[in-house]
Amino acid sequence: MAVEEHDFTPKNPTLQKIVREELNETQTRINESLEHIKEWLLKQPHITPRLDDKFLIGFLRTSKYSLEATKSKLDTYFSFRSLAPEFFRDRDPYDIKLKGLLESGTYFPTPESHPDGSRVSVTVVSNLQKHDCGIIDIIRITTMVNDRICIYDDHLTIAGAHAVLDVEGCTIALATQVLQLANKLALGIQNAYPIRIKHFHLINVDKTPPIFQMVLKTFRTLFRDKMAQRILIHDNLESLHKCVPKNILPNEYGGDAGTCAEISAQYILPIMLKSKEWLQDDAQYKSDESKRVGQSKNNDMFGIEGSFKKLEID
Incomplete structure (x- = not known):
């Protein structure tokens, strides 16, 4: 060919x-x-x-x-x-729940790249409760954004990603859902997508229920040793800023890039709302x-x- x-x-x-x-x-x-x-x-x-x-x-x-x-x-x-x-089912950016998650900036790559060339992604778990959503909903918008935007981003496919996860708002019910899907999630993170995770940066772990420690233990077991060692838990924003510069991060995390909702509204939501047909075609x-x-x-x-x-x- x-x-x-x-x-x-x-x-x-x-x-x-x-x-x-x-x-x-x-x-x-x-x-x-x-x-x-x-x-x-x-x-x-x-x-x-x-x-x-x-x-x-x-x-x-x-x-x-x-x-x-x-x-x-x-x-x-x-x-x-x-x-x-x-x-990957029913990935409609106009679905009320999914659109709400996109509008509030629940998952997005930041517009500014990391000094090492990689891209920073941000996940905000607390938005799930605000929109009456479950773990499947945040996974669906993650695959939507990854398939439509991230796979085509040179920063992610060449230099990798720093994944910032704000786990405040992770309830017992949400943690249980994650544990039920842990095998598939670990496989997808490690092997399915052409994105190398440089580090997971977890914040607000102290605001999660005790079951979240089981979630961490499960993923550390499922991940290869090298991947498991990339899970970093930050006790405060100052610790996060040593790894991810403030100019890249949303305002909610001591950064200067605008709020999560503002970043998504400017850089992510417009692309996704124009991608309904693309996502329908992508299902094949x-x-x-x-x-x-x-x-x-x-x-x-x-x-x-x-x-x-x-x-x-x-």
Whole structure:
């Protein structure tokens, strides 16, 4: 399959240095890799693949242009969408609950990048109660924003993400929901998306019920050791600011970037409200495990009895 040539050189100087020195990315390598991956995807009877170049380059970059690692990650991504359908179902940005979460800035990447070139994402758990939502609702807007915006963001696919999670407002009921979905969430975070998490920055942990410690313990067990070590708990905003500069953060966290709602209203909500048809079309891109040649990905991901397996894909 011939690949139409485009210039995918990132504009940010820090990212240019990373792709040049760490990924050894050249236009020739991009073209050859894209052609190989597209041909491979079209030969997979169980995958209905998204084939646009920018989407696939994110997976190549996260896999450091290892073609086998890229194939494995893409296979996991499309399979994850079919094996965790509740995360991707009814993703309508005009749905009252989902629109409310988007408007209030419940999950969003910040407009300013981190000095290391990565992007900072912010999750505000307390907004769930304000909009009478559950964990599935915040997961759905997260996959919506990730699929529509984050996968196409050079900062995220090249340099990774600092994920700030404000867990104040996590009730016993919400924590229980997270525990019930922990296997799928851990898989999605570690293996499905072409975004490398540099650190999780948890704040307001002291304002959560005791069951939240079980949530932390569960994810530290499900995550690979390297990922588990990236979970940082900040006792105060001063500690957070040592890792994430104030100019990047929303006002609610001692920053200068505007409120969560203002950031989302300016940078995220307009894109998502224009993406209703895109999201409807995006629903088709997934696997059909009944057509897979060989063992079902369900067994590979979750084990024969449904227990989570630590996949060694970085």
